[in-house]
Amino acid sequence: xxxxxxxxxxxxxxxxxxxxxxxxxxxxxxxxxxxxxxxxxxxxxxxxxxxxxxxxxxxxxxxxxxxxxxxxxxxxxxxxxxxxxxxxxxxxxxxxxxxxxxxxxxxxxxxxxxxxxxxxxxxxxxxxxxxxxxxxxxxxxxxxxxxxxxxxxxxxxxxxxxxxxxxxxxxxxxxxxxxxxxxxxxxxxxxxxxxxxxxxxxxxxxxxxxxxxxxxxxxxxxxxxxxxxxxxxxxxxxxxxxxxxxxxxxxxxxxxxxxxxxxxxxxxxxxxxxxxxxxxxxxxxxxxxxxxxxxxxxxxxxxxxxxxxxxxxxxxxxxxxxxxxxxxxxxxxxxxxxxxxxxxxxxxxxxxxxxxxxxxxxxxxxxxxxxxxxxxxxxxxxxxxxxxxxxxxxxxxxxxxxxxxxx
Numbered sequence: 025x026x027x028x029x030x031x032x033x034x035x036x037x038x039x040x041x042x043x044x045x046x047x048x049x050x051x052x053x054x055x056x057x058x059x060x061x062x063x064x065x066x067x068x069x070x071x072x073x074x075x076x077x078x079x080x081x082x083x084x085x086x087x088x089x090x091x092x093x094x095x096x097x098x099x100x101x102x103x104x105x106x107x108x109x110x111x112x113x114x115x116x117x118x119x120x121x122x123x124x125x126x127x128x129x130x131x132x133x134x135x136x137x138x139x140x141x142x143x144x145x146x147x148x149x150x151x152x153x154x155x156x157x158x159x160x161x162x163x164x165x166x167x168x169x170x171x172x173x174x175x176x177x178x179x180x181x182x183x184x185x186x187x188x189x190x191x192x193x194x195x196x197x198x199x200x201x202x203x204x205x206x207x208x209x210x211x212x213x214x215x216x217x218x219x220x221x222x223x224x225x226x227x228x229x230x231x232x233x234x235x236x237x238x239x240x241x242x243x244x245x246x247x248x249x250x251x252x253x254x255x256x257x258x259x260x261x262x263x264x265x266x267x268x269x270x271x272x273x274x275x276x277x278x279x280x281x282x283x284x285x286x287x288x289x290x291x292x293x294x295x296x297x298x299x300x301x302x303x304x305x306x307x308x309x310x311x312x313x314x315x316x317x318x319x320x321x322x323x324x325x326x327x328x329x330x331x332x333x334x335x336x337x338x339x340x341x342x343x344x345x346x347x348x349x350x351x352x353x354x355x356x357x358x359x360x361x362x363x364x365x366x367x368x369x370x371x372x373x374x375x376x377x378x379x380x381x382x383x384x385x386x387x388x389x390x391x392x393x394x395x396x397x398x399x400x401x402x403x404x405x406x407x408x409x410x411x412x413x414x415x416x417x418x419x420x421x422x423x424x425x426x427x428x429x430x431x
Contacts, residue, residue: 090110143168170207173188177218196212208262209256231410238365239375261301265294289399327372328375378412
């Protein structure tokens, strides 16, 4: 299956630097100052400057025509859907995202800028005007909010992307189109293409074997959506997990240095935190930290619990108290986990091993950026451990659904 999404590249927010014309101008000045021959300057910037001018002109027209549509909508003269009010903005998004990668890198946030600076203030003012006669009047803004989210997403700004995906979901809920959480978790036709498909193509082929060995579930598109739909019962758990997964997706193909390794470990830590947070959400009458909560979770499957406690016994015998929180001890747990997952014959036993790994990671990752950890120095290992941690989220779901005993 071909990747349906554009390649993701980070872009500086146009809201901070002004316009794309300013960007091209500053870049051009740098090239001129470097002594680049005029014919090379023309070759590099001739077509680019024309495209910058064309897109800026298009953006100004978009704001103008959306403004006209909003005037008709406020005057109750608009005969089409509210989504069509913002159709020019949708066309701008399509035009920008269809640009070649090298061009789009400079234009990707232009539609977001047009929305924030021009269209959103007009839409807000229009609604306020309508409410003078009808207190419940509103204009459905789901389409442009989704499109702005998509632009931030393609630029790699997942935090702002999820703010706008969520706001688009709120608009859908207000308009009776379903839960506000359908969009930000990918349970929505357009959002599925942006949020779910890239994860299916990049992460699932790598993580499916270990995910199934631990959770007894096939990791596919349906399973991923089901897991996120369960997590969204505490919405931040779902948002945090999806964001962490996409960061891992990009980091897996990116540079390998101190910064990228740190970022990958922090994405792993977010998944580990989601495991604990999910347990705290659904476990009733259970106190204590992650060790106690995991032990309680595994009561439903005595074989899993025996494997978990056996691993803990081996750990405490191997490491004295002053050493147990050191990077060396955690490295031992990671290594032992990989060996035991490969050797143990049953799903139940492997659940206990994976559960203990998450407990030891939680104690380490939540308190210090420990650079002596093997997962800090080996991206492939960190990526694998993240897959194991995702499987433990599924085990938590098993516990909530009373299906753990059957594994």
